Amino acid sequence: xxxxxxxxxxxxxxxxxxxxxxxxxxxxxxxxxxxxxxxxxxxxxxxxxxxxxxxxxxxxxxxxxxxxxxxxxxxxxxxxxxxxxxxxxxxxxxxxxxxxxxxxxxxxxxxxxxxxxxxxxxxxxxxxxxxxxxxxxxxxxxxxxxxxxxxxxxxxxxxxxxxxxxxxxxxxxxxxxxxxxxxxxxxxxxxxxxxxxxxxxxxxxxxxxxxxxxxxxxxxxxxxxxxxxxxxxxxxxxxxxxxxxxxxxxxxxxxxxxxxxxxxxxx
Numbered sequence: 001x002x003x004x005x006x007x008x009x010x011x012x013x014x015x016x017x018x019x020x021x022x023x024x025x026x027x028x029x030x031x032x033x034x035x036x037x038x039x040x041x042x043x044x045x046x047x048x049x050x051x052x053x054x055x056x057x058x059x060x061x062x063x064x065x066x067x068x069x070x071x072x073x074x075x076x077x078x079x080x081x082x083x084x085x086x087x088x089x090x091x092x093x094x095x096x097x098x099x100x101x102x103x104x105x106x107x108x109x110x111x112x113x114x115x116x117x118x119x120x121x122x123x124x125x126x127x128x129x130x131x132x133x134x135x136x137x138x139x140x141x142x143x144x145x146x147x148x149x150x151x152x153x154x155x156x157x158x159x160x161x162x163x164x165x166x167x168x169x170x171x172x173x174x175x176x177x178x179x180x181x182x183x184x185x186x187x188x189x190x191x192x193x194x195x196x197x198x199x200x201x202x203x204x205x206x207x208x209x210x211x212x213x214x215x216x217x218x219x220x221x222x223x224x225x226x227x228x229x230x231x232x233x234x235x236x237x238x239x240x241x242x243x244x245x246x247x248x249x250x251x252x253x254x255x256x257x258x259x260x261x262x263x264x265x266x267x
Contacts, residue, residue, distance in 0.1 A: 018054035022078040024062035027178045032059040039241040040080045050224035076217050080203035092209040095222045096202030102137045102170040108192040111167045119144035127167035130157040137170040
């Protein structure tokens with residue numbers, strides 16, 4: 001009997017399948033070729049390890065990840081998303097675990113650091129601002145009355161910034177610095193970003209809110225997240241992915257809400 005129980009236990013443990021999580025490429029947060037699939041996905045793996053669960057990441061274009069979570073229950077969740085009221089109609093969110101700040105990049109030998117209290121103050125600045133099509137920063141700045149020169153990608157905006165076609169462009173600092181390092185290595189020293197973010201969004205996982213297994217997954221994830229916050233493991237992951245203390249601080253989640261911004265705008 002004891003042998004049978006042990007055998008059943010071993011079979012259960014060995015047959016336990018990993019959760020499959022969908023993700024896209026967004027360096028350095030997520031990426032199929034990044035170490036540990038990026039800092040955001042590395043956190044997810046560590047969180048689930050705390051509750052004795054394994055995860056496996058499948059990478060597809062971002063536009064497909066949300067649809068697949070709804071249409072195929074093989075995929076338990078997608079990593080990582082900001083909260084929106086529209087998405088919340090279909091998806092349940094985990095507790096947030098990493099920040100996504102947006103800061104204004106500029107060319108430091110040409111333009112200067114801006115100061116503002118409200119985002120609407122920026123519309124009074126005699127300068128041109130860039131924005132990326134369909135990104136939240138374009139919506140937020142547009143609603144604040146700031147005229148934007150829209151491009152289809154962050155890379156195009158950095159090219160316009162360098163060429164002097166725009167003066168300021170909002171981008172996540174870690175993402176922006178990766179783009180600059182990769183595409184403008186000889187011009188790196190000319191770029192800078194204003195330390196005050198125009199907004200700071202927290203990211204979490206999403207699951208199909210009608211999927212009972214997805215909701216159970218979220219409960220496990222939130223439990224594991226509390227553990228790695230309390231035992232210091234979360235801080236170690238941030239430090240592992242960046243030696244820059246300023247960027248580590250930007251990664252950190254400092255608010256209990258899904259959105260932490262200097263304005264009242266929501267996604």
